Amino acid sequence: MLNIAVPLAFALVAAAFALSFWRLLIGPSTPDRILALDTLYINAIALLVLLGIHLSSALYFEAALLIALMGFVGTVALCKYLLRGDIIE
Amino acid sequence: MRRLLPHPLITLALTVVWLLLVNSADSGQIVLGLLLGWAIPLFTLRFWPDTPRIHRPLALLRFIVRVLGDIVTANLTVARLILGRPERLRPVFVSVPLALKSDLAISLLANTLCLTPGTVSSRLSLDRQYLLVHTLDTADPDELAATIKARYEAPLQEIFERC
Amino acid sequence: MLDILLSLLILAGAAFAFIGSLGLARLPDFYTRLHGPTKATTLGVGSLLVASAVYFSTRGEGISLHEVLVTLFLFITAPASAHLLSKAALHLQLRSLAPLPEAPETLPDPAAHSPRLLAGEGDD
Structure with a gap:
């Protein structure tokens, strides 16, 4: 059962990646692109967790945690830049 | 008491987060977690000027x-x-x-x-x-x-x- | 039995992640697009992480709960980044299907910021 569900989930997450990349390419505005990047990093966490289950290895957890932290900081920094034209005041 | 342990709730939360991070509940890790949960709020006190109160x-x-x-x-x-x-x-x-x-x-x-x-x-x-x-x-x-x-x-x- | 539960959680998580990105790709304006990733994708990743916690806890090497940390972190940060993104979009006056509210009277003055605002992200 699990060896059918996991590849299927991989396919779904890969499709999600493709859709977010599409939005990243066509924009049209800067916040749209930031939102696409935000979605991409959440999808990357999903992919890493799936990979951890697929390979029965807990090693991927730290990578997922780091991506979650860095992705959030990146989104906030970009939004601050749009709001104020400056990141660190 | 208030000077030594300014934010008991944050101390508790930090301890739990530490235990989740190392993914174990050994007594040594609990002590280390409590130590971190006590020290971090003390050193970041100026970022938390007022203590949130939970009434209910x-x-x-x-x-x-x-x-x-x-x-x-x-x-x-x-x-x-x-x-x-x-x-x-x-x-x-x-x-x-x-x-x-x-x-x-x-x-x-x-x-x-x-x-x-x-x-x-x-x-x-x-x-x-x-x-x-x-x-x-x-x-x-x-x-x-x-x-x-x-x-x-x-x-x-x-x-x-x-x- | 456990296999079925795990498969259901994994498929539901992946499906929600997919639907969130689908919303990002096909909805008409920025403010509606914001809803897909902040809600569906967060719940999708959340249920994948629950599946991972169940999977590693039942393999006989002790209970594994550190996935809860990522879930918790995502559920705290996703609203914050959504709020900031929509604030930035309002600041730039992006095209919207809903009638835009009037702009705030003046932009917040950085010099007027008191240090106590550092504690919360409610206003900045």
């Missing part, structure tokens, strides 16, 4: 359970709207008047609104009187504002602000 812990628990349930239903609603026809959406900006005063309660309300009923909180007015909320599909904006006030704001006010 049981009400907080009930609120969390309700929000978790609402997250699932709201997600099913949003999924249905995304899969449906985009032309049918009725997005609208709603300005919700706030009765909450404290920073923590307002942030919690904004966060809850982002996660639950098909809304994203967009802007807090400068005088903290109104929270601007964007909804994906609403027929009656006034009813939505009333629902938000009754379902989410009232419990938060009870938990954090009533003495």
